[in-house]
Amino acid sequence: MPSLRLYKKEKLCSTVAIEQLFSRSGAVESALAYPLRAVWRHNAKRHSDALVAFVISVPKKRLRHAVDRVTMRRRIREAYRLCRPAFPMPQGTRIDLAFVYVANALLPYQAVERAVNRIMTAVSEYAANNVEDESDK
Numbered sequence: 270m271p272s273l274r275l276y277k278k279e280k281l282c283s284t285v286a287i288e289q290l291f292s293r294s295g296a297v298e299s300a301l302a303y304p305l306r307a308v309w310r311h312n313a314k315r316h317s318d319a320l321v322a323f324v325i326s327v328p329k330k331r332l333r334h335a336v337d338r339v340t341m342r343r344r345i346r347e348a349y350r351l352c353r354p355a356f357p358m359p360q361g362t363r364i365d366l367a368f369v370y371v372a373n374a375l376l377p378y379q380a381v382e383r384a385v386n387r388i389m390t391a392v393s394e395y396a397a398n399n400v401e402d403e404s405d406k
Contacts, residue, residue, distance in 0.1 A: 271354045275346070281322040281365055286312060290324075290365050298395055302387040304372035304380060305345065309392055311399050312365045320358040321392070323349065327370040337375050344378050345370070348385040355386075356393040364396055 281287060289295065290308055299308045315322065325345050327338040345368050358364070368388070 273350055273354065275350050276319070278317045279319045279322055281324040281367070283315075286315065286322075286365050287324060287367070290367050298391075300388055300391045301371070302384040304370060304376050305384040305388060306369045306371050307366060307388040307392070308369070309364050309366040309395065311396075312363050315363045315365065317363075320360075320362045320396075321353075321364045321366055323366040323368065325368045325370075331370055331373055332375070340375060341370050341381075344381045345385065348378065348382040349389075352382065352386050352389055356389040358393060358396045362396045362399070364392065366392060 281290075289312070290297065290310055295310060297308060297310045299306065301307075312322075325342050327341045327345075329338065332338045332341060349368070368385070
């Protein structure tokens with residue numbers, strides 16, 4: 270059974286990488302799976318050996334109370350942690366991934382889990398196509 274633990278190296282902490290992820294230039298992909306929007310890009314320059322490094326954003330504009338923001342962050346992180354083994358990434362992949370919460374109210378875990386599964390499907394398809402393209406060059 271694979272380890273379901275989230276390691277520090279899987280968290281995207283670099284401000285430069287996060288700014289590049291949300292900039293309008295470059296090869297940035299995105300997907301909307303309500304209540305989440307995901308933005309990802311291939312980052313070959315990242316020093317971490319994790320295949321996917323992620324960050325979670327729950328805007329104060331959407332959820333005014335800090336307790337609600339923390340709750341949604343925990344739900345998103347748990348859904349990602351549990352669904353991650355179901356979507357294997359090709360070796361050598363370096364993907365930066367951001368989850369942005371877009372709903373205006375707290376939603377149950379099941380809704381978040383469905384959204385994370387749809388997003389991870391899109392990311393794994395992107396990774397499979399991206400790694401194949403790079404190996405052809």
